[in-house]
Amino acid sequence: MAATLKDIAQSVGVSLATVSRVLNYDRTLSVSEHTRKQIFEVAENLNYTKLKRRPAMPDKQLKIAVVQWYSETKELDDLYYMSIRLGLEKRSEQRHFLTMRTFQNDLNAIDPDVDAIIAIGKFSNQQVAALARLTPNLVFVDQDQLCHGYDSVVTDFQFAVDQVVDAFWAHGQHRIGLLHGAEWTTDKELEVSDPRLKAFRRTMTARNAYDPDLVFAGDYTNQSGYEQMKRAITQLGDRLPDAFFVTNDPMAAGALKALREADLAVPDRVSLIGFNDTTIAKYVFPELSTVHVNTELLGSTAVDLIENRLQTGRSTPQRVTVGTELVLRESTRSLKKA
Template sequence: MAATLKDIAQKAGVSTATVSRVLNHDTTLSVTKNTRDSIFMIAKELNYKRSSKKTNPSFQKRIALVQWYSEEKEQDDLYYMMIREGIEQRSQTQQFDVLRVFHNNIDNIRNYINGIIAVGKFSDDQVQVLANMTNKLVFIDDDQFYNGYDCVVTDFKMGVKRVINFFMEQNIPDIGLIYGVEETTDGKRIVEDPRKVAFEDTMRQKNIYNPEFVFKGDFSKESGYTQMKHAIEELGSNLPHAFFISSDPMASGALQALQEANIKIPERVSIFSFNNTSLTDFVNPELSSVSVATHSMGGTAVDLLKDKLENTEHTAARIELDTKLVFRKSTNQE
């Protein structure tokens, strides 16, 4: 039996989408030289032959994956990397070619695409630039539904509420928050953290909200470290017994600050993070985190775009995906 892309992917430990792009010499794919070399070597070992069958015409459709971060920033934020992988994997099954564009450098994709999936946060001006290129446009992680666009978002409110309920069940009413604020790459839109909004609403409903326990950062590990240090210094013995932190990188920085202050986790302070990237397993203690369906977000966006391309009666949709709590050693589970 002839070797397939799936055979190569399993042996190389990567996705079939990655194998396809490497074998097609896609220079925009962000993988290491060792990974590329390994894929070519495995393909040779398995005597992989490309199919001589005619390609389905839909395979010629090219979609642009426009990411608001730079390539370097993506390497530091596994959340968006996982969404991208979901897009690439579903695109291969739907026979779409994917062109990646970083940091809104979109001039080179004019007239060469059938549709756009925009990942991240975009200002009105940036949205208009994309819309001027094509009306086949889907957003991920940016709620553009009320502007008439398809979008795939996360149910932040329920995820945060579940975390607060968990702490309350453990008789921990003093819950702190470290959250992030972002702005679009053109600086024209400040993006409020929806987790902060959900946290404040839920805590106020329970009459346990304390603004002194809330600290603002920027989603980086360094910011999480700095804000937790501020909390420790400013609150002293009044430091909350639990913190909800808006991202895994911020939470890893907060853990470091607590450990430097000899504050035991979770005995004195419990930590619950958000996104559940692979980072949660590589810190000590491992982070409890709200799991976001990142791969499904990417795949769902591709399906929406496919329907938009093929269905003349397509109606704009806002798809909100649920989250779930994943418990690890940064919280007590008794």
């Protein structure tokens, strides 16, 4: 069962109003970054289910460096990566492994005696090579590095996007807009395009329905979602589609705000589906329909791959692809089954 605002407020020791405003990215609220971080982490943790414990490796406590490409502050703006990290840390605790976190690919912070590295996010070839010099036991989460010889845990984006388009299409919503993101690795050597854009273009083109005028690029933040939806409203006017797919939940929450300000009712005028199903999807208004990504499984699978590699001496790389589930809530009321 999902955590309530009251559960979170009691755990952190703040008011219900403070929790609600933080989870809705209200930057006018005067609250410390520490409290904000606590609220997000407690919200994520309270939604986790306990995994069955398995015996730890008997010989020694393994040291795993967790390299997060986001900064600690930016991680709060996109809870997807925080959720992966929390799932990874929970599985490591169950195995009695020691995890050491570093943010923004700070290699100087990594213990030289580390047994393995789990890299979360996107990394350039130069960064991958630098990590490999520290240990051959590498797992990448959310980036496919199988072709370079490294274990990888990824999401099936094509399947997820097909689910979204199918859902809209089944209810006669054929003009579908897209808000997507793009960003760079921390060393600025590699631009990382949104894989959901490629999947969306492929799926819509196959239906002779892809319209580049309905596609808007942002940077995955709440503010970007707000700005890009305002841009769509201004540019398209009466041609604004009645359905939008937004490629992460923070952007979708920002898009909801822009639609409210323009008096465009959700879902009556515009249906909206986000991506990742992070905590904020349940606390925005209206509640956000979204694609659920099992971030806990992504993180725990990375730990399992490390454990397998170290126990068996396996050198052949593996790629594990995790599926998704479309969760329909109030932002797509018309799509709900009767």
